[in-house]
Amino acid sequence: xxxxxxxxxxxxxxxxxxxxxxxxxxxxxxxxxxxxxxxxxxxxxxxxxxxxxxxxxxxxxxxxxxxxxxxxxxxxxxxxxxxxxxxxxxxxxxxxxxxxxxxxxxxxxxxxxxxxxxxxxxxxxxxxxxxxxxxxxxxxxxx
Numbered sequence: 451x452x453x454x455x456x457x458x459x460x461x462x463x464x465x466x467x468x469x470x471x472x473x474x475x476x477x478x479x480x481x482x483x484x485x486x487x488x489x490x491x492x493x494x495x496x497x498x499x500x501x502x503x504x505x506x507x508x509x510x511x512x513x514x515x516x517x518x519x520x521x522x523x524x525x526x527x528x529x530x531x532x533x534x535x536x537x538x539x540x541x542x543x544x545x546x547x548x549x550x551x552x553x554x555x556x557x558x559x560x561x562x563x564x565x566x567x568x569x570x571x572x573x574x575x576x577x578x579x580x581x582x583x584x585x586x587x588x589x590x591x592x593x
């Protein structure tokens with residue numbers, strides 16, 4: 451008696467076609483989205499940033515290719531926000547700083563202590579048990 455004349459409801463889209471991955475909003479582009487585009491009409495600005503946490507109706511998800519080729523209408527400004535989760539590529543300055551830090555750490559302890567100030571002996575903290583470079587091992591305050 452409780453059966454419907456139409457039978458069970460069927461989805462208009464086959465379940466194997468639906469993907470949990472968000473796709474590019476551009477027509478005929480099926481690549482996965484990596485960035486979200488939002489227009490700020492009051493400022494005549496197009497803001498392209500990292501992929502938003504959830505899809506919103508007035509935002510557009512773009513794949514890597516379309517986000518790189520994005521242009522704005524004449525008189526508009528494009529603001530590209532950097533993705534903070536993406537690893538930054540090391541620059542020449544970063545590599546030089548790393549090399550200098552390795553050289554400094556490899557120096558013998560006497561030179562490092564002598565360059566530390568005034569040529570006098572450093573004061574010893576009674577709580578200090580051991581030292582290695584700039585790191586110190588301290589006694590527990592209970593002992």
